[in-house]
Amino acid sequence: MHTGRETYLDWNATAPLRPEAAAAVSEALASWGNPSSVHRRGRVARRIIERAREEIAGLLGGVDPRGVVFVSGGTEANNLALLGTDRERVLVSAVEHDSVRQVLPTAETIPVDRDGVVALDALDRLLAADPRPALVSVMFANNETGVIQPVGEIASLARRYGALFHCDAVQAAGRLALDTGAIGADLISLSAHKLGGPPAVGALVVTGDLDLASLLRGGGQERGRRAGTENVPGIAGFAAAAKAAVEEIAAYDRVRVLRASLEAEIAVAAPEAVIYGTGVMRLPNTSAIAMPGVAAETQVIALDLDGVMVSAGAACSSGKVGPSHVLAAMGVDAALAASTIRVSLGGSSSETDIAHFLHAWTALRRRHRGFSERARAA
């Protein structure tokens, strides 16, 4: 029964705008100059961008702010990393986001194990088999399952073979304390709206000396690495959200506890349910849960009617039908994969949210089991 309460558990799709970010966006909208203009209005806008670069560097535990290239979002950051480095070989893990996986038809796939973790020995063999200069692209944490990759070890392997390492940290940033040194990546993708900033802004962070060919050509903004008038309010909001995310990173300890109770309740209430990646390191906020026999779309719609918002996988493809490539790469049976939903929490998620979800989810399960049993009896 719908109580009128709305529970948002789709933070991996997008997060609500943080108040600090909203304030920064509004303020920057008021100082509306073109950052490339030489006059005072232009200079004010320029300062906003340069200060923002420092906040974004802080999100990664401190990198050279000059390496921060502002782009229109995570998708563009990933495209720029793969295309702008112009490597002869590109190796991407089987569980990457489509904005990595689908960019280059010639990209080779690095397999993952049953938990969705990159198979390091397979990566080693792939790199050893072909001496051409390569780029390895592996995400920090998966958007559908939350599973965290051994990025430090991947970085070492890449370095040993002279390959560049790109890490899509879109889902991890703001949810885990990140340290560029530990990630060891040459390129890191970030998105503002996943961590409480505004949409349509992100960054590709270049940690070392690396030439990057611009995807968009034109006015030479961002040191020639990304043309186009900068989205100043978006960048200001991104910076404010990044700063708040770093300060409030401890909120995710609480989120981790909430998720643990959610998953424990599911295990008790529904022994047949499957939760992916529980045996390996995961983001503290993500749970990929299968309710066998009930299509994910059915679950999502039923939960929505009860006021609970979750998704059936990645948002960009949630309007389409088709199995999750992530679960397929993990060797999950297609029928089980088709009954898997993604529940993703955020900094302001509460025990009431979890109770609301569990109430709606178990009610849905009961209805379906009752129906199945009646069908069997008939």
Added chain:
Amino acid sequence: MSPRQLSRTAANTPPIYLDNQSTTRIDPRVLEAMLPYLTDDYGNPHSSSHAYGRNAAAAIEQARREIAALIHADPREIVFTSGATEANNLAIKGAAHFARTYSQSGHSRGHIIALQTEHKCVLESCKELEREGFSVTYMPVEPSGLVSLAALEAAISARTLLVSVMAAHNEIGVIQPLAEIGALCRSNGVLFHSDAAQAFGKIPLDVEAMKIDLLSISGHKIYGPKGIGALYVQRRPRVRLLPLIDGGGQERGLRSGTLPTPLCVGLGRAAAIAGEEMAEEAERLRRLSDGLLRNLARRLSGLRLNGDAERRLTGSLNLTLSGIPAQALIEACPSIAISTGSACTSASVEPSYVLRALGLSDELANASIRLGLGRFTTAAEVEFAADALAAAASGLTGRDGTPT
């Protein structure tokens, strides 16, 4: 007016903004339309399975209709991008890459025509294609800044894939004969792309009547937000492009990435307002800029207007003050925000390539300034700016108006 009155440079007085080609102040009505989607309705528009996502998607479709209506297009022909730079890159490189990938061998159209006066992002996209093996003709323009239709016709060959001509110019404001160019292109089976970053919302555009296949749009040039633009891509007959940014499949596969609901809504509202107020605003700006030009011409000898005097955006003036270095003039007028030309290159000391293409010498090009009046420019501000410019110019040339 005394020098004291002219000193509007106190830190708390913002300079009079006459650089509206560079960017514009966001209209409060646009901001008001955007705000709910920044804070309350924060759903990912691609999360079609829940209510927040659906509200966002509906708002985006409304914006698409508002943008399409302003150019007589179908909403399905509007592809959101991060701005006009991306739209121009997508139009030119996307069309070229599609032609190269999918043409039958031997029938490949590998030739592109762009004016020498196009925006940097068009020229740089063309240069990138040249490095990939395409051939590009950079067409000279008339001293007025207008394209020569006869020369364009002569430049088109059986191999020509696309012609790119800016609708209204960012530095000199001239409006090109779009319908004539469109007819010429269509009759030769050539795609016509127009960068309308400056024209959209300011002059009537009709993609059907003008036979425009691809048209680039910017948000922040029309009192909308930065970080958003659009590309019109004709559906019938269908213009095919390869995407620049891939993965996720949004915007019918032409532009992947989560759509920014507040920015799309802002662009839609900005387009709607511009459409409603277009005729009246164009006339108001014509009166203001004509007055400004007359006022300055009376007080400064040897003043010349660059670009066609008739076929130009009202509100846009590019002026050469012979013998007065533009940089010095701008520095002498801290109370008004103006530029020497395109903001992208305004930190550069090179003379404007646009003015050079009009036939100006380096010296004259370096003595040129760009004034851009806009929606929030008042008659009093224009008066003040005229006084400030005239005073600064005479300070730089000596009391009698002749260069020192």
